[in-house]
Amino acid sequence: MARLKFLCDSDRCIECNACVTACKNEHEVPWGINRRRVVTLNDGKPGERSISMACMHCTDAPCAAVCPTSCFYGTADALVLHDKDLCIGCGYCFYACPFGAPQYPRVGNFGGRGKMDKCTYCAGGPQQDNTAVEYMQYGSNRIAEGKLPLCAEMCSTKALLAGDGEIIAAIYRERVQQRGFGSGAWGWRTAYKQELTV
Amino acid sequence: MRALPVAACVLALSLVGTALAQQQEQAPGLPAGSAEVQSAAPEVGAGRGGPNSTQPNSSEPSLPTGQPRSAAPEGIAPRPPRPVTPIPAPPPMTARGGPDAAEVELQHALRGGVIQGMVSIPNQSAGILIQPEGRDWRGFRTRTLTIAGAALVLGMVVLLGILYFWKGPQRIEAGRSGRSIERYGPLERVNHWMVASSFVILGLSGLNITFGAYVLRPVIGAEAFTTFTLWTQAAHHFLSFPFTFGIIVMLLIWARDNLPARVDLAWIRAGGPFAKGHPPAGRFNPAQKGLYWFTILGGLVAAVSGYLLMAPALLDNISSQQVAHVVHAGMAMLMIAAILVHIYVGTIGAEGAFEAMSTGRVDFNYAREHNSLWVEERLTEARRSVAPADARTAGAD
Numbered sequence: 001m002a003r004l005k006f007l008c009d010s011d012r013c014i015e016c017n018a019c020v021t022a023c024k025n026e027h028e029v030p031w032g033i034n035r036r037r038v039v040t041l042n043d044g045k046p047g048e049r050s051i052s053m054a055c056m057h058c059t060d061a062p063c064a065a066v067c068p069t070s071c072f073y074g075t076a077d078a079l080v081l082h083d084k085d086l087c088i089g090c091g092y093c094f095y096a097c098p099f100g101a102p103q104y105p106r107v108g109n110f111g112g113r114g115k116m117d118k119c120t121y122c123a124g125g126p127q128q129d130n131t132a133v134e135y136m137q138y139g140s141n142r143i144a145e146g147k148l149p150l151c152a153e154m155c156s157t158k159a160l161l162a163g164d165g166e167i168i169a170a171i172y173r174e175r176v177q178q179r180g181f182g183s184g185a186w187g188w189r190t191a192y193k194q195e196l197t198v
Numbered sequence: 199m200r201a202l203p204v205a206a207c208v209l210a211l212s213l214v215g216t217a218l219a220q221q222q223e224q225a226p227g228l229p230a231g232s233a234e235v236q237s238a239a240p241e242v243g244a245g246r247g248g249p250n251s252t253q254p255n256s257s258e259p260s261l262p263t264g265q266p267r268s269a270a271p272e273g274i275a276p277r278p279p280r281p282v283t284p285i286p287a288p289p290p291m292t293a294r295g296g297p298d299a300a301e302v303e304l305q306h307a308l309r310g311g312v313i314q315g316m317v318s319i320p321n322q323s324a325g326i327l328i329q330p331e332g333r334d335w336r337g338f339r340t341r342t343l344t345i346a347g348a349a350l351v352l353g354m355v356v357l358l359g360i361l362y363f364w365k366g367p368q369r370i371e372a373g374r375s376g377r378s379i380e381r382y383g384p385l386e387r388v389n390h391w392m393v394a395s396s397f398v399i400l401g402l403s404g405l406n407i408t409f410g411a412y413v414l415r416p417v418i419g420a421e422a423f424t425t426f427t428l429w430t431q432a433a434h435h436f437l438s439f440p441f442t443f444g445i446i447v448m449l450l451i452w453a454r455d456n457l458p459a460r461v462d463l464a465w466i467r468a469g470g471p472f473a474k475g476h477p478p479a480g481r482f483n484p485a486q487k488g489l490y491w492f493t494i495l496g497g498l499v500a501a502v503s504g505y506l507l508m509a510p511a512l513l514d515n516i517s518s519q520q521v522a523h524v525v526h527a528g529m530a531m532l533m534i535a536a537i538l539v540h541i542y543v544g545t546i547g548a549e550g551a552f553e554a555m556s557t558g559r560v561d562f563n564y565a566r567e568h569n570s571l572w573v574e575e576r577l578t579e580a581r582r583s584v585a586p587a588d589a590r591t592a593g594a595d
Contacts, residue, residue, distance in 0.1 A: 039315035110509045184299030195300040
């Protein structure tokens, strides 16, 4: 099976936030929750670059390691998904996640966290694929339909790549060789313990 | 003098007629039918360069300005020399020695500190791109806390079991006297049990969060464990209030009796709880005082850090939340271990101790052995209230 990954080419990202909008619209994500966001480093200075970041579906995922109810599970494509019916909203995954991916609605006692929500790589959850129940909890399941995540599909400059790690790495390498520069794959070292050498 | 031709034109137009006037080209900026255009200021007068203007008299003859024109025709500026090798287009800003992603991540992973940027969404804390501290916190949660916590709590249970089977409960040496002395009033007892019952549930629900996934979840199944944990989590949240309130009450009513005294040094030097016989002690012996202050301070630390975790909006900073969790969990484990000792000594560890908190009264011999100075104090007080010092027997004088 494939090893699905995200790769954001920060030399191409123009911070248009289309990926953020596409994600929110596709999954009808409520207010205050951002499964994907665009972070701009050195904003307004020379060397400014933007990176679209969401759950990276890590190898040896920290969220799964610290969860007190073990609500995370991995798929055959090495995606890290979670079961909202088992989540208690403790926030441990948020403390452990290097990318700040877990998001919580503020519905708990004393403004505490409700059940965690995060990027599913458009792969839904443990419910039956493409059912109303699954859509309510996790949003649409494009992977089950044979499509890739909408954020990457919508990207106007094709900065955000989604797909098998080998294939998107090859695309990125080819780009870097053609244009002569590239700052690397942000988050890959942290998420996949792997550096993308060109 | 622009006004003159305009005025003449207007005059002519009025003579020819309005029909012709519309075909005529009007002066720019002049609305149809306006009689005359007036300049903003009269162009005649002193200093305005009109025919009546006068220049100031000067002895200096006016000098010609500028330079005489050169005879050579004006040329075009010479072209810059054409470069032999073409100048390459400059690389974009992102490629000018910018940091490499893997390198930046490695630096931050080694040195610590988040990779921070800017986001255009309202949640500004989402501007943290990568936070390597999560890895350290993960190590605390999955290794340090679980291993050290389990060792501490289980080790303490084993230690107390060994103590019980080795030395057995501490008996009242003089046997029960049959008389009792009041040790704790109703407020003290009610408050103690409020704190105690909250603490037991807080401790067990906390241990469930830490160890439940390894211990309880395989036994009762994932769904049942989540339901159970949700309920214990709610209990953990709500029982924190009576616990914290009770700790503050304890601080108010018992602080005076728990201040360190000179006699405590002798008690410790004699061997403390393992001393031969019973070294003299006040209302609370140094071990009890130590537990008291540990419970008060530890309880307050656990309460504050717990409230910061309970309402995440209070601490909108991921590193602070990690620190709050480490403090809360570490302090909770230490308190559980300490309270295990307290429960042992208060129930099966020492004969006659439990009734102090259940009935409020202890056996007189128990009190005389464990808290001799306090008993003497109470006896003196009692004698004084029965027969005040200045009272004299009737008819003595």
